[in-house]
Amino acid sequence: MSSDENILTSKPELLYRFPWLSFTKIKFKEIGKKNPNEFVEWLYKKYWDKNKVDIDKKIESIFEDAINNLEIIRDFSPKDGELNIYIYWMLKIILFLLNNQNITNRIANLYSKNAKTQLELLRDEKMEYLYWICSDLGLDVQYYEYPIKITAVEKTNLSVHFIDFIKMGINLRDDYRKLVNNSLSHEYVFISKNRLIRLLQEYVRNEILKFEKTNKSQEVPKERTDLEEILTKITPFKITFEKIKNLIKSKKIDLSSDYTETIKYKEGKDLSIFFPPCIKFLLSKVQQSQNLIHNERLFLVFFLNSLKYPIDQIINIFKTLPDFDDKIARYQIEFAIKKGYSPHSCAKLETLGICQKDNKIFGDEICREGFYSRNQERNIKITHPLFFINVKESRYYKELKKRDINGQKITRIEKN
Amino acid sequence: MESIRFVKRLFQAYYKDQQKSLPSVSNLLKREFAFIPWENNIMIRHLGFKSLDFLTDYLINNVPKHMYSSASLYELPGASKMDNKNYLGCDLIFDIDADHLDTTCKEKHDFWECKSCKQSGTGLSPKFCPNSDCKSTKFKKITWICEECLEKAKKEIFKLINEFLEPDFGINKDSCFVFFSGHRGYHLHIENEKLRKLSSHERREIVDYITGNNISLSVFGLRKSDRGISYFNQYKLGWPRKIMLKLKNILSIENEVELRNRLNLYPLSKKQKNTLIKERKDIIDNIVKKQRDNWILLGFGIITWENLLLSLAKNIGADIDIPVTIDIHRLIRYPGSLHGSSGFKVVGIEYKNLESFDPFSDPVIFSKKNFLKLEIIVPEVPKTRVREITWGPFKMGEVLDLPHDIGIFLLCKNVATLK
Numbered sequence: 001m002s003s004d005e006n007i008l009t010s011k012p013e014l015l016y017r018f019p020w021l022s023f024t025k026i027k028f029k030e031i032g033k034k035n036p037n038e039f040v041e042w043l044y045k046k047y048w049d050k051n052k053v054d055i056d057k058k059i060e061s062i063f064e065d066a067i068n069n070l071e072i073i074r075d076f077s078p079k080d081g082e083l084n085i086y087i088y089w090m091l092k093i094i095l096f097l098l099n100n101q102n103i104t105n106r107i108a109n110l111y112s113k114n115a116k117t118q119l120e121l122l123r124d125e126k127m128e129y130l131y132w133i134c135s136d137l138g139l140d141v142q143y144y145e146y147p148i149k150i151t152a153v154e155k156t157n158l159s160v161h162f163i164d165f166i167k168m169g170i171n172l173r174d175d176y177r178k179l180v181n182n183s184l185s186h187e188y189v190f191i192s193k194n195r196l197i198r199l200l201q202e203y204v205r206n207e208i209l210k211f212e213k214t215n216k217s218q219e220v221p222k223e224r225t226d227l228e229e230i231l232t233k234i235t236p237f238k239i240t241f242e243k244i245k246n247l248i249k250s251k252k253i254d255l256s257s258d259y260t261e262t263i264k265y266k267e268g269k270d271l272s273i274f275f276p277p278c279i280k281f282l283l284s285k286v287q288q289s290q291n292l293i294h295n296e297r298l299f300l301v302f303f304l305n306s307l308k309y310p311i312d313q314i315i316n317i318f319k320t321l322p323d324f325d326d327k328i329a330r331y332q333i334e335f336a337i338k339k340g341y342s343p344h345s346c347a348k349l350e351t352l353g354i355c356q357k358d359n360k361i362f363g364d365e366i367c368r369e370g371f372y373s374r375n376q377e378r379n380i381k382i383t384h385p386l387f388f389i390n391v392k393e394s395r396y397y398k399e400l401k402k403r404d405i406n407g408q409k410i411t412r413i414e415k416n
Numbered sequence: 417m418e419s420i421r422f423v424k425r426l427f428q429a430y431y432k433d434q435q436k437s438l439p440s441v442s443n444l445l446k447r448e449f450a451f452i453p454w455e456n457n458i459m460i461r462h463l464g465f466k467s468l469d470f471l472t473d474y475l476i477n478n479v480p481k482h483m484y485s486s487a488s489l490y491e492l493p494g495a496s497k498m499d500n501k502n503y504l505g506c507d508l509i510f511d512i513d514a515d516h517l518d519t520t521c522k523e524k525h526d527f528w529e530c531k532s533c534k535q536s537g538t539g540l541s542p543k544f545c546p547n548s549d550c551k552s553t554k555f556k557k558i559t560w561i562c563e564e565c566l567e568k569a570k571k572e573i574f575k576l577i578n579e580f581l582e583p584d585f586g587i588n589k590d591s592c593f594v595f596f597s598g599h600r601g602y603h604l605h606i607e608n609e610k611l612r613k614l615s616s617h618e619r620r621e622i623v624d625y626i627t628g629n630n631i632s633l634s635v636f637g638l639r640k641s642d643r644g645i646s647y648f649n650q651y652k653l654g655w656p657r658k659i660m661l662k663l664k665n666i667l668s669i670e671n672e673v674e675l676r677n678r679l680n681l682y683p684l685s686k687k688q689k690n691t692l693i694k695e696r697k698d699i700i701d702n703i704v705k706k707q708r709d710n711w712i713l714l715g716f717g718i719i720t721w722e723n724l725l726l727s728l729a730k731n732i733g734a735d736i737d738i739p740v741t742i743d744i745h746r747l748i749r750y751p752g753s754l755h756g757s758s759g760f761k762v763v764g765i766e767y768k769n770l771e772s773f774d775p776f777s778d779p780v781i782f783s784k785k786n787f788l789k790l791e792i793i794v795p796e797v798p799k800t801r802v803r804e805i806t807w808g809p810f811k812m813g814e815v816l817d818l819p820h821d822i823g824i825f826l827l828c829k830n831v832a833t834l835k
């Protein structure tokens with residue numbers, strides 16, 4: 001297929017269904033170019049003032065659906081045409097203003113599930129539309145006019161470059177998305193329709209997760225408040241925005257994303273500042289109500305338990321998870337604790353993909369490189385997450401002591 | 417000490433000689449360099465060089481025992497903290513280390529000696545000293561290399577390229593850079609902009625594919641059904657096909673004794689082996705014709721199948737040293753440098769020359785005409801070939817007049833001193 005027959009140019013209804021396609025930015029260039037405030041003003045004028053379309057109801061209901069963890073957006077119809085695109089752009093602005101990871105996550109979950117449903121509704125036997133959708137997103141895909149057999153019964157017209165395949169599915173933890181369980185040949189993964197749709201769903205989710213940080217006015221937080229000030233001068237927007245904020249408040253969704261709040265252990269020592277990257281990462285996921293896979297949950301429980309965190313605190317941590325069920329969680333956690341399991345070693349955690357020593361935010365040099373013993377002779381590796389805590393804690397107190405003696409802080413020279 | 421000074425002088429002469437011909441790694445300015453000196457074991461790292469000339473100057477002036485450069489590219493490779501280097505990407509690296517491979521030769525050429533009571537033995541060192549009065553955990557270990565283990569390492573490199581990188585990942589043989597590490601194995605580097613961007617997590621996906629780790633047989637379709645065991649003979653591509661082909665190839669071994677020997681490598685009882693052998697025509701037929709996707713074999717439940725198929729997979733996978741590929745901050749031996757534990761050169765090998773590459777001759781750079789006198793200082797030194805001559809075995813206290821090529825090797829291996 002050559003690029004001049006891009007069906008997206010002739011099928012705007014696809015754009016209405018999938019407002020996250022990048023072609024929308026070309027097709028609606030003039031509107032996309034507007035400043036956020038110009039855009040918002042223009043939108044309310046066009047829909048509310050002229051046609052009395054309830055934009056705020058639509059947006060509100062998306063937030064409601066998201067907060068209630070629904071599988072689809074109830075008020076979503078391709079028949080709404082361009083409006084779907086504008087609403088998507090509005091979400092972008094609002095999520096940026098709200099700056100709340102938890103809410104962004106829920107919207108991302110909802111919207112991506114909705115995308116999946118819409119993709120599944122495509123009558124696309126030959127996967128042609130899917131091809132154009134993938135190409136639009138910049139994915140390296142190949143189309144085969146005559147389907148390629150994956151098994152004797154399963155066929156596909158599409159393959160995805162293995163790098164794109166890996167990148168799209170890397171946060172999914174099911175066995176289906178693992179490269180080793182897929183049909184890889186000559187750089188490309190031959191992929192069935194269903195599995196591809198699942199990856200596209202994940203793609204959409206990740207796109208929306210970026211909303212919170214990227215808006216036209218990128219500088220945070222000053223510009224974020226500036227933008228809020230400008231936009232809330234537009235009365236209908238102000239009303240919508242207030243309603244959403246109230247909705248969030250009424251649902252008691254934590255507006256902060258600081259996980260250490262929930263994890264402070266009052267009776268004993270608060271060790272959370274010494275937590276290793278792997279644990280910090282899991283806690284941040286929990287805080288953003290992203291799901292944890294089984295192994296991740298177990299590890300978190302064993303870990304906190306071995307630091308003697310009370311069981312109620314541990315359960316509290318899991319409360320934000322989408323599929324939380326108090327009784328089941330309590331049972332599972334109590335069971336795990338009774339068994340007295342201790343957390344895995346770093347080596348095991350690495351094979352489970354839980355280790356986060358290279359994580360951009362949480363990664364830690366001593367996990368990656370070890371550290372040197374006092375006489376600088378031996379490089380000691382971090383072999384266990386509990387060992388990490390020991391090391392960090394003892395360094396911390398040594399540091400404090402130094403300060404006590406000399407009255408000021410001494411900078412440590414890392415010799416490794 | 418004198419031995420070290422002597423070896424160091426010869427290393428220096430080599431580096432002087434190479435002043436104009438030391439190979440450059442790609443993106444030299446963006447790589448971190450690291451060295452281990454002869455005098456102590458403390459790595460000098462976080463160094464960046466402005467040009468190859470500065471690097472060779474450094475080598476001539478400092479004559480390190482080991483030399484490395486980073487697989488990663490950094491904006492500021494010389495920054496003293498990892499976080500300040502500004503990571504730009506990392507080559508995809510595979511390491512095949514004879515030390516990790518399961519070969520029988522280790523029993524012949526690896527030794528240990530208890531540091532406190534001097535008791536010794538062959539093969540891997542035990543956890544505790546077997547001497548019941550001692551029980552020490554500290555051992556002096558001597559690990560050796562031989563034709564068998566380095567040949568096995570080479571085979572794994574071929575497997576990696578021919579079974580995985582080329583057919584599945586579409587990576588052309590000619591764009592793989594293979595290096596002999598100068599001692600125990602081979603490295604393979606792939607330099608490709610898109611691959612360089614992969615995170616450690618994403619690299620794990622490639623590693624899993626190449627090793628067959630984390631295969632899910634149930635994703636492929638293995639399960640219990642009311643008509644027996646459903647399996648997956650119908651795949652055209654990927655791991656299910658690899659596994660089926662392997663099973664077919666094993667069962668196609670005509671000679672029954674040989675076939676039994678092969679089956680002994682797998683977790684099967686005697687009865688189960690008999691069943692497989694008896695039914696093999698039918699099984700092969702089924703795999704080739706891809707008709708039925710059902711198996712009813714006496715004594716083969718789902719667990720047996722799982723164990724069998726997964727151990728077939730383990731056998732198919734390439735035996736790479738996983739952490740090396742996953743780690744995006746690795747330091748790798750520098751091509752053209754000398755390995756301080758062997759005196760051999762780190763050699764880059766084009767794919768077409770890999771078959772004929774001789775790790776006991778091609779990386780040897782020291783003279784066979786100049787001689788030195790040395791004394792063996794360990795209980796036993798295994799037989800070792802250097803170039804066309806096989807030397808040893810030698811015993812503790814032997815004083816020998818040897819050419820430099822084998823002599824330097826023994827000094828670097830720390831089993832002899834100058835006399």
Ligand code: SF4
Nearest residue numbers: 276278346355356367
């Ligand atoms: S090295 Fe260990 S402690 Fe550090 S992140 Fe990895 S698993 Fe956690």
Ligand SMILES: [Zn+2]
Nearest residue numbers: 530533545550
């Ligand atoms: Zn002993």
Ligand SMILES: [Zn+2]
Nearest residue numbers: 521561562565
């Ligand atoms: Zn050997």
